[in-house]
Amino acid sequence: MAQNKKFLTNNNYYSEDYLVGMAVRACTYRGPVGERIDANTLMAMPIIDFLRICTRARYFLT
Numbered sequence: 221m222a223q224n225k226k227f228l229t230n231n232n233y234y235s236e237d238y239l240v241g242m243a244v245r246a247c248t249y250r251g252p253v254g255e256r257i258d259a260n261t262l263m264a265m266p267i268i269d270f271l272r273i274c275t276r277a278r279y280f281l282t
Contacts (some may be wrong), residue, residue: 237279 240259247257263270 222237234281236274236279239274242280243277 237259240262244257244262245257250256262273265273
């Protein structure tokens with residue numbers, strides 16, 4: 221059963237910075253004046269939301 225699971229390797233492509241960048245590029249939300257969210261906005265979120273987004277990005281990559 222363990223052979224069927226995919227595991228992420230420990231490299232920079234799966235760091236939080238990479239995952240945040242990927243999430244920012246995938247986000248289609250626009251603010252009231254048309255601005256997109258950026259990495260700073262994402263990192264300023266509450267930690268539980270930030271970790272949830274990073275976890276979803278990791279699942280997307282596997």
